[in-house]
Amino acid sequence: MVEERFAVYRTTKVEGCIALLAHFKFVDTLSDMLAALMGYRGCGKTTIGKRLADRLWARFVDIDDLIIRAAGGKSIRDIFLEHGEPYYRDIETECLREALKQSDIILALGGGSVIRDENREMLQADGGKIIYLKCDPEELDRRIKSDPSSALHRPSLTSLGGGIQEIRIKLSEREPLYREVMHVELDVTNLSPEEAVHYVARLM
Secondary structure, eight states: OHHHHHHHHHHHHHHHHHHHHHHHHHHHHHOSEEEEEEOSTTSOHHHHHHHHHHHHTOEEEEHHHHHHHHTTTOOHHHHHHHHOHHHHHHHHHHHHHHHTTSSSEEEEOOTTTTSSHHHHHHHHHHOOEEEEEEOOHHHHHHHHHTOTTHHHHSOOSSTTOSSHHHHHHHHHHHHHHHHHHOSEEEEOTTOOHHHHHHHHHHHO
């Protein structure tokens, strides 16, 4: 009787482990990426992404860093100036494709990564949580101007040469695309990085 009960227990336990492993394998096939953070330049994708990755014991991947590496160390501004935006977007698409092959990552997208249909399709097919970090134009302008490296490494996106009007114009173009692919939206206008990390983690 004891042996029979042990056999039943062992069989049940093994079956439970197999079911659990099958569940994790299924989840893994659905999504290698844990989350993608998107939003306009200055919304905090990199700062929040790094802290979120540390909190979740995940790896942080920044599309901008991958692009710079793929371009031989050239800044994003220099890529735009020397080769034009279409060339930059080609590199961005390939970098996104490679990034989405990685497992257990928190991915910071470029501000314009969602412009291309192909990029949006890749993000939606991956299945990871896509979070739009919304930020008011006035706060974005303040953050960009307070970052001394921004003008050196980031290109102007219109003939306006930056500033609040450029932000409003580009946001009006991009925000519908952010919302097309997002799962959730978090307004980070008045949040500190730590507060934003806390809320993003709860949204995942």
